[in-house]
Amino acid sequence: MRHLLSTKDLSRDEAVAILDIAEDMADVANREVKKLPTLRGKTVVNLFFEDSTRTRVSFEVAAKRLSADVINFSAKGSSVSKGESLKDTAQTLAAMGADAVVIRHGASGAPRVLADSGWIDAGIVNAGDGTHEHPTQALLDAFTIRKRLHGSASRGRALDGVTVAIVGDILHSRVARSNLWLLSTLGASVQLVGPATLLPVSTEGWPATVTLDLDAAVDAGPDVVMMLRIQAERMTAAFFPNAREYSRQWGLDDERVARLPAASMVMHPGPMNRGLEISSGAADSERSTVLEQVANGVSIRMAVLYHLLSGTGEARA
Ligand code: CP
Numbered sequence: 001m002r003h004l005l006s007t008k009d010l011s012r013d014e015a016v017a018i019l020d021i022a023e024d025m026a027d028v029a030n031r032e033v034k035k036l037p038t039l040r041g042k043t044v045v046n047l048f049f050e051d052s053t054r055t056r057v058s059f060e061v062a063a064k065r066l067s068a069d070v071i072n073f074s075a076k077g078s079s080v081s082k083g084e085s086l087k088d089t090a091q092t093l094a095a096m097g098a099d100a101v102v103i104r105h106g107a108s109g110a111p112r113v114l115a116d117s118g119w120i121d122a123g124i125v126n127a128g129d130g131t132h133e134h135p136t137q138a139l140l141d142a143f144t145i146r147k148r149l150h151g152s153a154s155r156g157r158a159l160d161g162v163t164v165a166i167v168g169d170i171l172h173s174r175v176a177r178s179n180l181w182l183l184s185t186l187g188a189s190v191q192l193v194g195p196a197t198l199l200p201v202s203t204e205g206w207p208a209t210v211t212l213d214l215d216a217a218v219d220a221g222p223d224v225v226m227m228l229r230i231q232a233e234r235m236t237a238a239f240f241p242n243a244r245e246y247s248r249q250w251g252l253d254d255e256r257v258a259r260l261p262a263a264s265m266v267m268h269p270g271p272m273n274r275g276l277e278i279s280s281g282a283a284d285s286e287r288s289t290v291l292e293q294v295a296n297g298v299s300i301r302m303a304v305l306y307h308l309l310s311g312t313g314e315a316r317a
Contacts, residue, residue, distance in 0.1 A: 003115045003123055003124040003125070003308070004123075004125045004136070004307075004308065005111050005115060005126045005133070006112075006126065006181070007133065007139070007185070008181045010135075010181075010182065010185060015185055016186070018139055018300070018303050019142060019146060019303075020155050020156065021302075021306055021307060022139075022143050022299040022300045022303040023155055024303075025298075025299045025302040028065050028066075029061075029065060029295070029298040029299040030295070030299075035067055036065065036067065038067065038306060039063065039066040039067055039068035039305065039309055042068045042069070042100070042309050043068060043096075043097045044063040044068045044069070044070050044071070044102060044309075045071045045073060045093050045100070046059055046060060046071070046073060047089070047090065047093065047102065047103045047104070048072075048074050048075065048127070049086075049104060050104045050105065052104055053271065054270055054294055054297060055104065055127050055128060055136070055297070056104070058294070059102045059125075059301050060072060061298050061301075062299075062301035062304075063301075063305055065298070065302060066302055066305060068309070073093060086105070090119055091120060094119075094122060098120065098122045099122055099123065100123040100124075100125060100308055101114065101122045103124060103129075104127040104129070105130070108174075109130070111125075123308040123309060125308065128174055130174065131171070131172045131177075132177065133174050133177050134269075135178045135182070136300055136301055137178060137179075137269050138178035138181075138182040138183070139182065139303075139304070140300040140301075141182075141269070142159060142182055143296050143299065143300055144265075144267070144292050144296050145164075145223075145265065145267075147292075147296070158186040159183060159187050159188040160186075161187065161188075162183075162223045162224065163188070163189050163191070163220070163221075163222040163224070164189070164223065164226060165190075165192075165193050165218075165220075165222045166179060166180070166190060166191070166192050166193065166228065167193040167225060167227050167250060167252065167277075168194050168198065168230065168250060168277050169194065169230050169277075170198060170228065171197075171199060171200055172235065173229075173231070175269045176192070176228060180206060180207065181207075184207035184208070190207065190208040191209045191217055191220075191222070192208050192209070192210045192211075193210075193211050193212070193213070194212070195246070195249070199212075214250050214256070219259060221261045221264065223263070223265065225252060225260065225264060225265070225266050225267070226268070226269075227267065227272075227277050227278045227282075228268075229269070229270075229271060229273060230273055230276055246276065246277075247277075250277070251276060251278065252278045252282045253279045253282065254279050254281035256282075257279075257281065257282045257285055262287075265288075266278075266283075266285060266287040266288045266289065266290075267288075267290070268283065268288075268293075269293065270290060270293070270294065
């Protein structure tokens with residue numbers, strides 16, 4: 001594997017292998033072991049054209065814990081504001097030496113353009129592109145589910161038979177798309193839940209069932225309820241006319257959480273709109289994995305950088 005652009009590109013064996021490498025990385029990610037020398041001499045460029053807290057910081061932490069050098073680039077305050085193109089920006093940073101480029105961009109497909117163009121000779125990792133995909137978020141979500149379900153016996157396992165309801169703004173969610181492909185590759189059953197205005201016009205070919213009824217989805221007792229952020233910045237009033245009505249029909253509130261089986265997990269990729277798609281009670285409940293997801297993000301990003309840059313990725317591809 002030279003690039004990580006979409007979870008659609010991952011086979012089941014490859015996905016399980018990345019989760020297993022993340023298990024191996026966990027002691028370093030959690031700082032029980034200080035650092036590994038594995039990527040000494042390699043340079044990772046974080047190329048962020050959209051805002052991020054978790055993804056950018058955890059890629060930086062992951063690269064540093066593997067002893068790589070890190071260059072952080074944020075479009076804000078850069079020559080992008082003077083009109084510099086993606087090609088010129090990427091080539092400028094690559095000229096300073098880049099073995100991997102971690103890119104977040106508002107345009108769906110920008111990471112694939114960078115990977116296919118030949119403009120730069122570096123492994124490309126998609127850190128979120130428009131409404132398309134966010135593969136490392138899906139990998140850390142799968143890792144979190146596997147760890148909660150199987151604990152120290154997780155290694156080598158997929159997610160066969162696990163039921164996952166993904167709820168909310170499916171239309172604009174790259175997290176939903178990456179999870180949909182990865183979770184189904186790993187054997188989970190996925191249900192998409194949301195208002196008609198926030199569901200794609202067609203989900204033909206998607207490995208998921210679709211419902212507008214959150215209460216029915218909750219009462220089915222899924223293993224996982226994955227709440228999505230309402231992406232107000234990508235929508236107009238036509239999509240989302242009334243916050244109170246949205247919250248009443250599609251928000252995970254304390255009463256709905258109480259109806260879930262005790263072992264059900266409540267997930268959210270963050271950042272959360274507390275009181276809109278998720279109540280504080282749900283976000284902070286014992287079922288919530290929100291902070292575990294953030295912590296596991298470091299292990300997964302270490303695994304992805306290792307897989308791409310250590311040479312083992314090429315050997316497996
Ligand atoms: N989940 C996620 O991608 O969060 P950030 O936007 O903070 O990176």
